[in-house]
Amino acid sequence: MDAEIISVGTEIVLGQIVNTNAAYLAKKLTQLDLPATYQTTVDDQPQRLERVINHALTRAQLVFVCGGLGPTADDITMPTVARTLGVDLQTDNQHWNWIQQTFKQRQIKMEPDNIRQAQYLKGGTPLKNPVGLALGCWDEINGKIVVVLPGPPAEFQAMVEESLIPKLKEHFQTGKQITSRTLNFLGRPESQLMSEIQEATQNETGISITSYVQPTAIQVRLTVRDLPKKEATTKINRVQKSILAFEKPYFFGVGDDLTLANVVVELLKEKNWKLTAAESLTGGMFQSTICSVPGASNIFDGGFVTYAASAKEELLGIPNGLIDRYGVVSSETAAAMAEGCRQKLNTKIGIGFTGVAGPDALENHPAGTVWVGLAIEGQPTKTVQLHLASYIGRQAIRTLSVQYGLQMIYRELKK
Amino acid sequence: MDAEIISVGTEIVLGQIVNTNAAYLAKKLTQLDLPATYQTTVDDQPQRLERVINHALTRAQLVFVCGGLGPTADDITMPTVARTLGVDLQTDNQHWNWIQQTFKQRQIKMEPDNIRQAQYLKGGTPLKNPVGLALGCWDEINGKIVVVLPGPPAEFQAMVEESLIPKLKEHFQTGKQITSRTLNFLGRPESQLMSEIQEATQNETGISITSYVQPTAIQVRLTVRDLPKKEATTKINRVQKSILAFEKPYFFGVGDDLTLANVVVELLKEKNWKLTAAESLTGGMFQSTICSVPGASNIFDGGFVTYAASAKEELLGIPNGLIDRYGVVSSETAAAMAEGCRQKLNTKIGIGFTGVAGPDALENHPAGTVWVGLAIEGQPTKTVQLHLASYIGRQAIRTLSVQYGLQMIYRELKK
Secondary structure (H helix, E strand, O other): OOEEEEEEOHHHHOOOOOOHHHHHHHHHHHHOOOOEEEEEEEOOOHHHHHHHHHHHHHHOOEEEEEOOOOOOOOOOHHHHHHHHHOOOEEEOHHHHHHHHHHHHHHOOOOOHHHHHHHEEEOOOEEEOOOOOOOOEEEEEEOOEEEEEEOOOHHHHHHHHHHHHHHHHHHHHOOOOOEEEEEEEEOOOOHHHHHHHHHHHOOOOOOOEEEEEEEOOEEEEEEEEEOOOHHHHHHHHHHHHHHHHHHHHHHEEEEOOOOOHHHHHHHHHHHHOOOEEEEEOOOOOHHHHHHHOOOOHHHOEOEEEEEOOHHHHHHHHOOOOOHHHHHOOOOHHHHHHHHHHHHHHHOOOEEEEEEEOOOOOOEOOEOOOEEEEEEEEOOOOOEEEEEEOOHHHOHHHHHHHHHHHHHHHHHHHHHO | OOEEEEEEOHHHHOOOOOOHHHHHHHHHHHHOOOOEEEEEEEOOOHHHHHHHHHHHHHHOOEEEEEOOOOOOOOOOHHHHHHHHHOOOEEEOHHHHHHHHHHHHHHOOOOOHHHHHHHEEEOOOEEEOOOOOOOOEEEEEEOOEEEEEEOOOHHHHHHHHHHHHHHHHHHHHOOOOOEEEEEEEEOOOOHHHHHHHHHHHOOOOOOOEEEEEEEOOEEEEEEEEEOOOHHHHHHHHHHHHHHHHHHHHHHEEEEOOOOOHHHHHHHHHHHHOOOEEEEEOOOOOHHHHHHHOOOOHHHOEOEEEEEOOHHHHHHHHOOOOOHHHHHOOOOHHHHHHHHHHHHHHHOOOEEEEEEEOOOOOOEOOEOOOEEEEEEEEOOOOOEEEEEEOOHHHOHHHHHHHHHHHHHHHHHHHHHO
16 A cells, blocks of 8 residues: 655745645554655646656555645646546535635635635545635545645644544545554663564564654554454553563653653643743743643743843842852753742742853853753752754754753653 | 755655755755755665656756665665666775774774765765765766765755755856845735835846745845846846835845844844843743844843743732733733833843633633733833634744744834
8 A cells, every 4th residue: 555645835846845744644644554655746837746646646546635725826736636637626615605705704805716725626525624715635536546635734734634534544444453552762772772672572463563763752653453442452551561661761651742841741730840940051942842732831830041141140049159150051050040940939840951052162161062950849959961962053952952851850750 | 957856764754754854955956046846755665766766867857865874774875876877886985984983983883884874876976974974975977967965954954065065056057157135024915025026126137036935034036147246246236226115114134044033133233232031822932032043142131931920920020910900811911021021131122922822712812812012121112912813723823923023023123
């Protein structure tokens, strides 16, 4: 079962935007055990798109054509797919009426071309668009399946989730059952983790164990095919148990979209602990990451960005002279920042980040030198120094510092 | 002149990572007037990669193969390209010695396969890797050009900048001259901006004017071909002048990678003004964006993340009762946050963000309701309410709020 994702858009081939839709759909297809072997991107040019679709049909049974469903002249996808497959377009009158009403309500002028957003491949099935105007389409023709999806990521993701995935499950998994679970690990090299997992599970059969390296975790997916849900789950539970017998210290949770920030927020909720931070080189990125988790308000009231030494002293009450004596990039300053913010907001945990994001060195420390301080009420304050490669650049140095801080907190919460 | 970018990587086709390299290279090629018409992604599978390369050679004169130059078994790119083109591999002994020394210095165990990172296509030209081990390669064969590049973004970008682009300029632009300039605009719909620009420049010939919509700006690129640098620049200056005669209020600077945060930081430096912030729903993202600009320390000492009402009152000195009276999501609270942080750090400018990131409503305001307050010393405080669509999601609501705040500050700085 080969699948191909075709992305249509001049703005992609010109490099104006990064193609996140292909990655999003590819991940969902992988989870459905329908991996897309090929991805192709082409500009808004009918002849080229037609050639790309025809080529895809020579090597894939399942072809997704993504983007170019808008109402303007350069949105050529639906008519081009129709011509390529030799079918006509038909209008979904109910949807067309809804579009017209929507424009009336919003008091927006209607363009005649807007009717194209209510058109799909004759003989195919329209796919609903939960957050936008344009219909998608699912068509089965000459033993192949062609799916047309919109380009704007919010519309694309909503249609994939609510219209496409149920259709794919229904079509490909009738009678067939796929059960899978993703385990998340950190603080272990992938090669080492996987060789230990292979050893721990060598007597298991009928289960596939694959690993994916994410920026902030190693994901291990357990997949069982062609077994009833109940038996498959029993098998997955058993395999998870034998894996965690060795790897528990590195395991931080189950789920495809689990992030360490989510886990830390959940653990803090359980313990009913609150967290604050004082950020220098990360400049608010740590707190922003915590606030990216819905419900963060249960465990986070606020905190400080203390970029200049003066702000560290004024806002955190760091004793005058301490920074002069030890330097901004020092264990002592990181510890004082962690303790200072914790006391100011009277939280259980305070974390401090100080270091050199670059490009220039600071106090003779090269870019990538970072100190993280962690203060927990009733415990001695810890500090850790990171030596990140300066060439990864300012943003990566800041991002990795934030991720390391989350790991330090996670380990304390699991103690 | 058709170009094709082939990205090699199982982690891309499985959707584990987003393919940023293709966008990066595509943008650089567009700037060199060598747009890549096609992008293809395939997994680490030699037969499939060979077919993809052969197909690319049927429709492109310039083929880039990106990724898979590591030392492990699944890094199959260089030998596969060699087999496909029917050439041998040769070892760059000088580079191979350097690799061996590097491993010795770092005291890392050497794998026999590491020699592959010093190999390139026989008869081709090795491309230096400024930040990593693997060589790239440029080869001209049967009138086509095939370029092999590494996968890790830091290595990829460094090799493109320092090794590939000079080679492309040398090869394609001998005798030929391309001069271009990118103007950045905001606060104007692309269609309107471009129709006005066409009107303003209708008498100009021999200059191409194209627009690209970025998340935070509309970029307009002026390109002149086949004229000596001096005349081309004169023409571009003249065209820019006639464009800005109409569009100056929406213009914020020249440059491909210019961001509004960069411009705001530069303008603050010029005025010698300092900035601080109090962030609720954005949770530190505004300050983190400011700190993403090298040299931000000249204009930013620090600021506050005040997520809970209590933190707004304690850290910013907002009078008790004000938030109760008007609500967290209110013009009054946004103004008090902006004024509070400004006074606490005694800066020229203070900005406050409060609102509903979602998914849940707050105080009966739907997700996407945001108030931004802007306090400037000696001026009345301004507040603006944003009504963002809730379906764009928590992260986009926070990001757009930050961008809108930057626009408010920019407009004040330009007054």
